[in-house]
Amino acid sequence: MYTELQVFSDLSEKVHYNHAEFPLYAHKDKLSFYKYCAACHWHPDLEFIYIVSGEMDYFVNGKIIHLTPRNGIFVNSKRLHYGFSSEQRECIFIAVVIEPYSFFESGKYMKIFLESKFSIYTNDFILLNSKNNWQEKALKLIQETYKTMQEKIDNPLLIQAKITMLCSIISEQLRKEEHSKEDLQTRMIIWKMTHFIHKNYYKRIDAADIAEAGAVCRSRCFQLFKKQIGQSPNIYLMRYRLAKSCRLLVTTNITISEISELCGFQTLSYFSYVFRKELKQTPKSYRKINKII
CATH class of the missing domain: 1.10.10.60 (Homeodomain-like)
Structure with missing residues (x-):
């Protein structure tokens, strides 16, 4: 199922969640659907990409990262980004996008934690390589989340557990970066x-x-x-x-x-x-x- 990427005038993207009451987008897409170059955009959500087949380049805040099969990338909140292929070669990928503040509704302590980790002052992105132990776990969770979201959600706690673990793994690796x-x-x-x-x-x-x-x-x-x-x-x-x-x-x-x-x-x-x-x-x-x- 392919969903058109809608970008507002401030470059923020309207994310179409799978379920209105569940702030989570999980779909398998083809790069050709976006004419081999998605619109440059940002959103407050966290984005996780897993490459199923093919390859593509991924632009994040001025840097270009090459993504290959069975690998992926995490893109932090409010970063300009887009995927593309200059050679217009097909790439099939899974995208999982989550709005953390709505998903983890928990009070002041959780909000402070999320702001400290998923802010403009931490890493813009993390490349996920299947040969690395903790990164392989993150990649598997991306795939499992997509698979579960394609089914009828009888137990929302199952999805929440997978996303919580995925975000937890990433949060442990995020570090503050200096921004002038x-x-x-x-x-x-x-x-x-x-x-x-x-x-x-x-x-x-x-x-x-x-x-x-x-x-x-x-x-x-x-x-x-x-x-x-x-x-x-x-x-x-x-x-x-x-x-x-x-x-x-x-x-x-x-x-x-x-x-x-x-x-x-x-x-x-x-x-x-x-x-x-x-x-x-x-x-x-x-x-x-x-x-x-």
Whole structure:
């Protein structure tokens, strides 16, 4: 079952939990569902990824980690991240996402503990390797959690026990990291510039406008995007527009020409050219294959 990744204008993601009353998302996904490059996003939840088959790169706060089969990664709360494959190769993975403060409803003591471990001052991520003893346990718990969540939950304590153990294992390994004032300011600038793109992607904007939104010069804008997101602002804008167009293609009956205009492409021919170059198919064929209405 594949769930569309929804990102709000501040880059926070709306997480679709398996059960409304249970703040836990556990699904098996294909990287191709996200056009081989998920949107850069963050959420207050903790994220655990297990690679079933294939490989992909995972971007976390300016760093790129290569993930291979039977290994995975833990991504801490409120970190910019996304998975991708530059070669557009398929990768099947399990994603378990949990909102700790809702899941572990327990009072002041637990809240203090969670804040000390899953904060902006501890590790951004932990790479999980199946050859390491405690990391192998974490990887098995990710798989078991996914399997259990696909069944009818007759005993919620079973799920809670697995997630508690998983988070406990990770919390024991998290360490405080130094974050300079400059680093925090950089992240704020990035959020402002991406916020501007998400609010104005359908307009005729360029790198100069994006840089102005972050109150930096054009060269600094390119430097920050490359370092923090791994893409130039122009590529980020283009891919965001494409993501929006893909959604409209499969969920509406709007003409391709109208979609092109609504998503900020100046001409239909340019939209078709970029779409084919990035997704290896035409907008028409994409709509036909993926139509959901």
